[in-house]
Amino acid sequence: MIKIRNLTKKYESLAVVDNINLEIEKGEIFGLLGPNGAGKTTVIHMLATLLKPTSGTAIVNGYDIITEPGKVRSSIGIVFQAPSSDDMLTGYENLKIHAFLYSVPSYEREKRIQSVLELVGLADRQNDEVKKYSGGMRRRLEIARGLLHKPKVMFLDEPTLGLDPSSREMMWEYIQKLVKEEDMTFILTTHYMEEADHLCNRIGIIDQGKIIALDTPANLKKIIGGDIVKIKPKSYPNLENLKKLIYIRKIELINGEIIMYVDNARTNMPDILLHLEAEYVEFRSPDLNDVFLKLASKNLKESVEGGFMERYAQYGK
Amino acid sequence: MLSMESNITIFEKLYALWLREFKVFLRERSRLVASTFTPLLWLFVIGIGFGSVATLPTGSTIGYQKFIFPGIICMSIIFTSVFFGSYVIWDRKFDFLKSVMVAPVGRGTIFVGKALGGMTSSLIQSAILLLIGVLIGITYSPLGVIEVIAIVLLLSFTLTSLGLAIGSYMQSLEGFQLIVSFVVFPLFFLSGALFPLDKLPPWLMVITSIDPATYAVDAMRTVVLDIGSKPFAFDMVIVLVYAISLGAIGAYSFGRMKAV
Amino acid sequence: MNIIQFLYNAITIAEMEARKIRHDTTELWTRLVQPALWLLIFGETFNAMRAMSTGSFSYIQFITPGILAQSVLFIAIFYGITVVWERDVGIITKLLSTPASHVSIVLGKSLAASIRGIFQAMMIFVLALILEVHIRLDPIDIAGVFAVTILFAMCFSSLSMLLASFMKTRDRMMGIGQALTMPLFFASNAIYPISAMPVWLQYISKCNPLSYVVDAMRSMLLSGSYENLPLDILILIASTVVFVSLASVTIKRLLE
Numbered sequence: 001m002i003k004i005r006n007l008t009k010k011y012e013s014l015a016v017v018d019n020i021n022l023e024i025e026k027g028e029i030f031g032l033l034g035p036n037g038a039g040k041t042t043v044i045h046m047l048a049t050l051l052k053p054t055s056g057t058a059i060v061n062g063y064d065i066i067t068e069p070g071k072v073r074s075s076i077g078i079v080f081q082a083p084s085s086d087d088m089l090t091g092y093e094n095l096k097i098h099a100f101l102y103s104v105p106s107y108e109r110e111k112r113i114q115s116v117l118e119l120v121g122l123a124d125r126q127n128d129e130v131k132k133y134s135g136g137m138r139r140r141l142e143i144a145r146g147l148l149h150k151p152k153v154m155f156l157d158e159p160t161l162g163l164d165p166s167s168r169e170m171m172w173e174y175i176q177k178l179v180k181e182e183d184m185t186f187i188l189t190t191h192y193m194e195e196a197d198h199l200c201n202r203i204g205i206i207d208q209g210k211i212i213a214l215d216t217p218a219n220l221k222k223i224i225g226g227d228i229v230k231i232k233p234k235s236y237p238n239l240e241n242l243k244k245l246i247y248i249r250k251i252e253l254i255n256g257e258i259i260m261y262v263d264n265a266r267t268n269m270p271d272i273l274l275h276l277e278a279e280y281v282e283f284r285s286p287d288l289n290d291v292f293l294k295l296a297s298k299n300l301k302e303s304v305e306g307g308f309m310e311r312y313a314q315y316g317k
Numbered sequence: 318m319l320s321m322e323s324n325i326t327i328f329e330k331l332y333a334l335w336l337r338e339f340k341v342f343l344r345e346r347s348r349l350v351a352s353t354f355t356p357l358l359w360l361f362v363i364g365i366g367f368g369s370v371a372t373l374p375t376g377s378t379i380g381y382q383k384f385i386f387p388g389i390i391c392m393s394i395i396f397t398s399v400f401f402g403s404y405v406i407w408d409r410k411f412d413f414l415k416s417v418m419v420a421p422v423g424r425g426t427i428f429v430g431k432a433l434g435g436m437t438s439s440l441i442q443s444a445i446l447l448l449i450g451v452l453i454g455i456t457y458s459p460l461g462v463i464e465v466i467a468i469v470l471l472l473s474f475t476l477t478s479l480g481l482a483i484g485s486y487m488q489s490l491e492g493f494q495l496i497v498s499f500v501v502f503p504l505f506f507l508s509g510a511l512f513p514l515d516k517l518p519p520w521l522m523v524i525t526s527i528d529p530a531t532y533a534v535d536a537m538r539t540v541v542l543d544i545g546s547k548p549f550a551f552d553m554v555i556v557l558v559y560a561i562s563l564g565a566i567g568a569y570s571f572g573r574m575k576a577v
Numbered sequence: 578m579n580i581i582q583f584l585y586n587a588i589t590i591a592e593m594e595a596r597k598i599r600h601d602t603t604e605l606w607t608r609l610v611q612p613a614l615w616l617l618i619f620g621e622t623f624n625a626m627r628a629m630s631t632g633s634f635s636y637i638q639f640i641t642p643g644i645l646a647q648s649v650l651f652i653a654i655f656y657g658i659t660v661v662w663e664r665d666v667g668i669i670t671k672l673l674s675t676p677a678s679h680v681s682i683v684l685g686k687s688l689a690a691s692i693r694g695i696f697q698a699m700m701i702f703v704l705a706l707i708l709e710v711h712i713r714l715d716p717i718d719i720a721g722v723f724a725v726t727i728l729f730a731m732c733f734s735s736l737s738m739l740l741a742s743f744m745k746t747r748d749r750m751m752g753i754g755q756a757l758t759m760p761l762f763f764a765s766n767a768i769y770p771i772s773a774m775p776v777w778l779q780y781i782s783k784c785n786p787l788s789y790v791v792d793a794m795r796s797m798l799l800s801g802s803y804e805n806l807p808l809d810i811l812i813l814i815a816s817t818v819v820f821v822s823l824a825s826v827t828i829k830r831l832l833e
Binding site for chain 2: 045048049050051070071073074076078080082083084085086088089093096097098099100101102103129145
Binding site for chain 3: 347351354355358359362363365366367369490494495498499502503506507511512513516517518521
């Protein structure tokens with residue numbers, strides 16, 4: 001559905017997006033994950049033809065973003081980071097104007113507007129001016145607007161940024177509902193790890209304009225290598241004994257706490273506790289946050305030393 | 318067949334863009350009230366006040382208040398149109414423009430939609446003032462009304478394009494004050510809206526002859542009061558030339574404006 | 578708080594503001610365009626037409642003190658925008674949390690505005706000299722004109738701060754400034770004598786502090802007859818005291 005080829009955007013000599021290559025299949029929910037300023041939004045803007053790449057290109061729904069921007073725009077829907085609906089107009093009027101702009105056929109216009117309003121739960125508020133909407137309602141209106149012309153690809157740029165936790169969960173529900181009901185490809189950017197984990201079937205982690213990891217959430221978590229176990233020992237432990245245990249992948253002593261990456265911590269925990277006396281024990285499954293922190297800090301180091309990809313390859317082994 | 322279809326969609330898109338501008342214009346009541354209030358202030362405070370002390374060589378028995386009436390209509394068009402064009406700075410700041418630019422609509426179409434919006438706003442403003450003109454004893458012929466509408470539309474297109482051209486280069490809202498000081502006010506002051514130009518010092522006359530509004534004011538004066546200094550057709554041709562050139566510059570600048 | 582401490586605070590704040598002006602003179606120049614055009618085009622033209630009966634003075638002489646006052650009015654009435662900006666970046670919060678009294682803060686800020694006012698007035702002065710407008714160049718009178726400029730700028734900048742305490746956003750301040758300047762200017766004796774106005778406008782003009790400022794400046798720059806001067810200055814001082822006091826009471830609303 002989307003093929004990104006050597007996509008680069010430079011401002012002066014600074015590469016904000018640095019030679020990205022990526023393919024996204026039809027029907028995927030693809031997450032671009034990264035900290036603020038990593039280049040996520042710039043990628044989306046280039047794919048949506050709002051920004052010209054410095055070099056490289058991308059094919060969206062079979063059209064080249066540089067040579068066929070008009071056809072690309074007809075194929076995509078986009079929800080911007082900051083709501084872009086006109087707040088002097090009502091929700092309905094915003095949608096009507098966009099139905100015209102996207103040449104939605106006249107016989108379908110009303111039906112389509114009402115059905116997207118229904119979908120995002122704004123049908124009863126459609127005649128209120130947008131300035132009277134809450135942040136979550138505005139975001140939902142943006143989604144409705146993005147869906148109006150039945151795009152093949154939908155871009156969501158930080159769809160839940162600035163929303164309170166309950167609106168965020170509602171937004172997740174809407175997105176999942178859409179994925180089930182409409183036959184679309186989704187690309188969303190986020191810097192919330194749990195969001196990417198929750199919604200996406202594949203994730204690209206982007207940092208300093210480069211994709212530093214690309215996989216399913218589950219596989220990415222395997223980079224960490226098992227569950228994370230934290231033990232505060234009663235006395236200074238003999239780590240050598242623990243290191244011999246086959247299911248412990250890595251072991252570190254930080255601030256008097258033992259941090260271990262353990263396969264299947266739940267069943268192996270009693271065995272670990274035979275080797276040391278613990279004041280307290282914590283364990284949890286790794287989340288994308290752990291992955292991100294690990295990769296990003298790695299990348300920071302690598303950008304000085306170079307040769308990150310070789311080391312990343314070793315992680316998989 | 319195919320080309321006819323695409324023509325229809327372009328008209329639909331223009332209609333949508335125009336509709337947005339028109340609805341915003343209607344809902345921003347404070348803007349509408351403010352932009353009607355200022356011309357009235359000129360007409361009734363300066364018009365009456367100056368009228369009672371000043372004797373203008375207007376060449377006839379027409380009082381000062383009536384003399385400036387066509388100029389005040391043009392003033393309202395100058396303010397409305399240039400502001401309207403430069404509001405594109407706001408549109409960009411608040412991201413509305415991004416949602417239009419990501420739609421399958423050409424920049425040229427968006428530009429024309431904006432210009433249509435500016436022309437509509439000017440037309441409504443002028444209509445209000447023309448009605449108020451009846452209160453001070455101005456009368457119109459049916460042909461006159463058509464000619465006035467033509468002047469309003471032409472001048473407004475010219476100046477909305479100018480506003481859009483400037484606005485598309487401006488990055489911050491602070492630029493707005495610069496536009497007011499260096500564009501809007503000089504356009505108005507140099508147009509001869511407030512005084513007959515033939516009594517000006519020569520160096521000033523040269524400057525006034527560059528101002529497109531000068532010709533619109535003169536044309537308006539010919540139509541409404543029959544005291545223009547140049548033939549109506551001449552004035553209109555000059556304004557038309559300005560409309561075409563500033564329209565082209567506006568469309569070009571708007572076309573190369575960065576979307577994000 | 579004793580009076581010396583009070584004055585010290587006010588002057589410190591004014592000095593702080595004065596330093597800032599040096600960094601950004603764009604606004605000063607931008608706001609100068611309109612008064613300059615008034616003098617240059619409006620003044621020159623009506624002067625050339627000899628269309629205006631303004632007593633023993635030519636029209637350009639008559640209008641010069643009016644334009645001088647207008648230029649100060651513009652810079653003072655938009656001063657509130659600066660205050661709103663300072664509020665947005667947190668400077669006002671810091672300032673109001675110091676032990677300095679609110680009166681001394683408003684006073685200090687309005688003094689700073691009067692520095693801007695003096696800049697505007699000086700520029701118009703220079704322009705008038707270039708245009709060879711005949712004005713009296715008696716040093717005492719000129720000093721008097723600048724003293725009036727200072728008071729006037731303080732008066733209207735504190736009015737602007739008073740408005741800013743209620744408006745709180747730059748957009749709204751811009752709008753209200755725009756809406757106020759023209760009516761204040763037109764409904765005064767700045768561009769034509771009060772006696773020539775319709776009666777309803779005469780009443781409005783007489784309530785407009787700007788009329789007294791222009792009258793005072795006119796007596797010093799043109800006529801040299803000072804019989805109205807004490808009344809003019811008294812009214813100006815009274816309005817300044819009223820606006821400074823009101824603004825001192827309301828300025829804490831900026832923190833809400």
